[in-house]
Amino acid sequence: MSRNLFQYDPVIGYRFVPGLKGRVRHEGGGYLVRCNNAGFRSDHVFRDAPTPGKRRVLVFGDSNTAGDGVSNGKRFSDLIEAQLPDCEVYNFGLPSSGTDQQYLAFRECAGAMHYDLLLLCPMVDNIRRNLQDARLIHSGLSGELALLPKPYFDLAQGALVLRNVPVPKGHLPVDNAQADEPQIGSVRALARQAMSHANARFPGLRGWTQWLRRLALPAEYNSPNTLGWQLMRTILAQWIAEARAPVILAPIPTFEHIDGNIRAAPYRARFAELSRETGAALVDVLDGLRAQNATRPGSLRFPTDEHPTVAGHAAIAELLVPHVARALEGGLSNPMQMSAE
Amino acid sequence: MSEPVTILGLSALYHDSAAALVRDGQIVAAAQEERFSRVKHDRRFPVNAINYCLEAGMVEPDELTAVVFYDDPVLTTDRIVRTLAHSGDKGLAQWLKSAPGLLGAKMRVPQLVAAELGANLPVLFTEHHQSHAASAFFPSPFDDAAILTIDGVGEWATTTLGHGSGNQLQIEQDIHFPHSLGLLYSAFTVFTGFKVNSGEYKLMGLAPYGQPIYAGVIRDNLIDIRPDGSFRLNLDYFGYLDGEGMTNERFAALFGGPPRQAESRITQREMDMAASIQQVTEEAVMAMARHLKTRTGAANLCMAGGVALNCVANGKLLASGLFDNIWVQPAAGDAGGALGAALLVAHHRHDAPRAAAAPGxxxxxxxxxxxxxxxxxxxxxxxFNDYPAHRVTDDERASRVAAAMAEGKVIGWCVGRMEYGPRALGARSILGDPRSAQMQSAMNLKIKFRESFRPFAPAVLRDKVADWFEMDADSPYMLMVAPVRPELRIEQSFSTAEDLRAIVNRPRSTIPAVTHVDYSARVQTVDGVDKPDYSDLIAAFDALTGCPVIVNTSFNVRGEPIVCTVQDAYRCFMRTDMDVLVLENFVLFKDEQPAFADSQNWRDEFELD
Incomplete structure (x- = not known):
């Protein structure tokens, strides 16, 4: 049935409804969603104390990590766990979230938790979400477009200042101008607005809106000094600094990057800089995904939906497993960029 | 350990689409598409119901053993083509109406399944009445039973007589289109101004207001019921073969004039026609049941098909004592075909044992x-919406809601798994006090937004049913009608010249909201096994008032499918004059809710049924 998957959270904005068991219709044939009592899409009950005989990995990210489009057991986080018998992977993925919300989820829900490794998997595109105080979403049951308020950070003399918390409840009308709109540039704002309206009125034109979206793809990675990157860098740096265990930073590229339609060099450069700066290990999965995509063209993503298929998740898992295994064995003492090919 | 046999059954593209999931012969889930799509009697491919069934079973598509469709589109096409050939040019209109459905989606069921589930699964087809028969027998309490299915039409069959034993059933006799008891009843439904597939229930409810003065006319001109229960219609009076309507001018002439226009005043003619066709239908059902009893010698009878929803006929059949026990599939219409088809494949093709059942x-x-x-x-x-609510325990819920009902409050009750079938059985129900003389009128006008001549159904504790009704049997699915006990009745008479509304509003018993004009009631017996929350509520009401009976009607407004989600329930609650809404362990009071922003024209969302 069409269920509301999310509940309001005053700090993170939302999380999954605790204990929810649902199924979502999808172009890939539909997928099963199981959530734990903490409100995350995981088959594990999240415990603060260590689990005897298990090393624990916490994974954070957006819908690519949460696994939109595939059932729980077929996500890269679950596949990593299946391939590393001594390891348990807690999936904190939150669809449609920015890095800001993912960091807040870590602070709110994993602060007292034991873990042996943090696996941060921001979608490259998330950089823009950090600049927004509301996200355009398809409302749970009606499917109508709505703006959902979210928390965000401002930078004040280089420090993060949390805004919009407690997050306002309810939806905002889609036509509401967003407070941060000027920050993301008028051309991209217009492109996004056009895309939203086109998607709302003509769902079949998604291909066209994706093309249009390409015009609006992040320019924030082009320089280390853009507001978008400054914000993302600061969030991730603070997160890594707070971590009580090794951190792997594994940015998930968009399929436009994988298909080679847009340049990946800027984002790769920024994350490499961040890795050097923070000491977090960087696992760059782009080349590996490109190689797999070349072998099996079109198999890694759904035809319309931009999320990874079961094969896509398997590919990501395959690329991450050796690095996670090495990290858990203590092999991250000399962090450096690791190309996952 | 062997893989479980998991079957997904589908009914679609005719009347009420539905899906059902059966694992190793045990029913896991079943639901009608209309509840999700919010389109009454939705006939489209049941994508949402399929999604729900797989969700309930937490089943991946590739874990399905097979998908089964509830009828055979090739046989149906055969019937349509032959009928066209027989009717010549006059049948063209019917053909043009039927062809898109037959040659369109129904011929592409495997492709629709593959597109929805992203997997190439074995897709099987049963026959329409086999599905009905399976839905009647396999979920029943009986190891051995006669089976009677009666509806409008499947592929060719309109009525079948069969026998079930263990995990097998056999169809032994059938009656073919165009001779159909269901279509005969539907013809009267349309002629009296109601809609096919939803108005039959209204026609049945109208019958007690009339006299069966046309029964002889019907027997003499329209249907020939033979001693063995078989029957033939006189097609000279019907339009469904070669016309655009169910009836024709000869039919109208037989009943003294043109059909009643929908929503116009109901006259004595319609009431008498309702009483007459009801009587003839009961005679036909009884004759078939008698023949079936002779043929099978079975002590038990199972029924399905749309005509099996005629609870008045069912009640008389039960009262006749012809069979020791009768069980009617609550989703007796086409929606139930999804379940029947799934069970048939599980038992016949995979030899799955029937699910275990406690005695009785x-x-x-x-x-x-x-x-x-x-x-x-x-x-x-x-x-998320800041709607005020009170969280209560199960016990508190029963006592608080019972107290509110005793004060005359009307309750929206949304607790537990939603019902499969057309009737609300206490999971998605509107509830009230049956002792109130105003309850029927208030519920009809302020909540259901209809002026109905039909009383509401009583839900009564099983162990007290005999104290209030002339009946001492299980009727958990509201498919049996029984009279209110004589000592509870208020004697009355009414003349045929009286206005229907005046008759409706006159109290007829100490539980007037659930007592029909002929003192009958559509009884639902409730016990603590299948629905303890509901049983507890009625028990609490009984403890408070000495009355173990409550009013139960479906949680919707006229033309709206019964509510399914929390949003549906809250919206319906706020749009109507319900006083209290119960959502599992949350109780909401209307006077505590904020103003509800809604479209002024929300009633236009639903086509009147």
Whole structure:
């Protein structure tokens, strides 16, 4: 049935409804969603104390990590766990979230938790979400477009200042101008607005809106000094600094990057800089995904939906497993960029 | 350990689309598409019901053993083509109406399944009445039973007589189109101004207001019922073969004039026609049942097909004592075909054993086979929208709601798994006090937004049913009609010249809201096994008032499918004059709710039924 998957959270904005068991219709044939009592899409009950005989990995990210489009057991986080018998992977993925919300989820829900490794998997595109105080979403049951308020950070003399918390409840009308709109540039704002309206009125034109979206793809990675990157860098740096265990930073590229339609060099450069700066290990999965995509063209993503298929998740898992295994064995003492090919 | 046999059954593209999931012969889930799509009697491919069934079973498409469609499109096409050939040019209109459905989606069921589930699964087809028969027998409490299915039409069959034993059933006799008891009843439904597939129930409810003065006319001109229960229609009076309507001018002439226009005043003619066709239908059903009893010698009878929803006929059949026990599939219409088809494949093709059943209990699980809401989901919805609510324990819920009912409050009750089938059975129900003389009128006008001549159904504790009704049997699915006990009646008479509304509003018993003009009631017996929350509520009401009976009607407004989700329930609650809404362990009071922003024209959302 069409269920509301999310509940309001005053700090993170939302999380999954605790204990929810649902199924979502999808172009890939539909997928099963199981959530734990903490409100995350995981088959594990999240415990603060260590689990005897298990090393624990916490994974954070957006819908690519949460696994939109595939059932729980077929996500890269679950596949990593299946391939590393001594390891348990807690999936904190939150669809449609920015890095800001993912960091807040870590602070709110994993602060007292034991873990042996943090696996941060921001979608490259998330950089823009950090600049927004509301996200355009398809409302749970009606499917109508709505703006959902979210928390965000401002930078004040280089420090993060949390805004919009407690997050306002309810939806905002889609036509509401967003407070941060000027920050993301008028051309991209217009492109996004056009895309939203086109998607709302003509769902079949998604291909066209994706093309249009390409015009609006992040320019924030082009320089280390853009507001978008400054914000993302600061969030991730603070997160890594707070971590009580090794951190792997594994940015998930968009399929436009994988298909080679847009340049990946800027984002790769920024994350490499961040890795050097923070000491977090960087696992760059782009080349590996490109190689797999070349072998099996079109198999890694759904035809319309931009999320990874079961094969896509398997590919990501395959690329991450050796690095996670090495990290858990203590092999991250000399962090450096690791190309996952 | 062998893989479980998991079968997904589908009914679609005719009347009420539905899906059902059966695992190793045990029913896991079943639901009608209309509940999700919010389109009454939705006939489209049941994508949402399929999604729900797989959700309930937490089943991946590739774990399905097979998908089965509830009828055979090739045989149906054969019937349509032959009928066209027989009717010549006059049948063209019917053909043009039927062809898109037949040659369109129905011929592409495997492709529709593959597109929806992203997997190439074995797709099987049963026959329409086999599906009905399976839906009647396999979930029943009986190891051995006669089976009677009666509806409008499947492929060719309109009526079948069969026998079930263990995990097998056989269809032994059938009656073919165009001779159909269901279509005969539907013809009268349309002629009296109601809609096919939803108005039959209204026609049945209208019957007690009339006299069966046309029964002889019907027997003499329209249907020939033979001693063995078989029958033939005189097609000279019907339009469904070669015209655009169910009846023709000869039919109208037989009943003294043109059909009643929908929504116009109901006259004595319609009431008498209703009483007449009801009587003839009961005679036909009784004759078939008698023949079936002779043929099979079975002590038990199972029924399905749309005509099996005629609870008045069912009640008389039960009262006749012809069979020791009668069990009627609560989703007796086409929606139930999804379940029947799935069970048939599980038992016949895969030899799955029938599900275990406690002595005297059926395998339908109270028909509570649909989705349920978790308290967490409800809390999330209420919190996000800032709707005030009181969280209560199960015991507190029963006592608080019973007290509110005793004060005359009307309750929206959304607790447990949703019902499969057309009737609300206490999972998605509107409830009230049956002792109130105003309750029927208030519920009709302020909540259901209809002026109905039909009383509401009583839900009564099983162990007290005999104290209030002339009946001492299980009727958990509201498919049996029984009279209110004589000592509870208020004697009255009415003349045929009286206005229907005046008759309706006159109290007829100490539980007037559930007593029909002929003192009959559509009884639902409730016990604590399948639906303890509901049983507890009625028991609490009984403790408070000395009355173990409550009013139960479906949780919707006229033309709207019964509510399914928390949003549906809250919206319906706020749009109507209900006083209290119960969502699992949350109780909401209308006077505490904020103003509800809604379209002024929300009633236009639903086509009147």
């Amino acid at each position: 209990r059926d395998r339908q699980q109270g028909s509570y086979l649909g989705p349920e809401l978790s308290n967490e989901e409800i809390a999330a919805y209420l919190d």
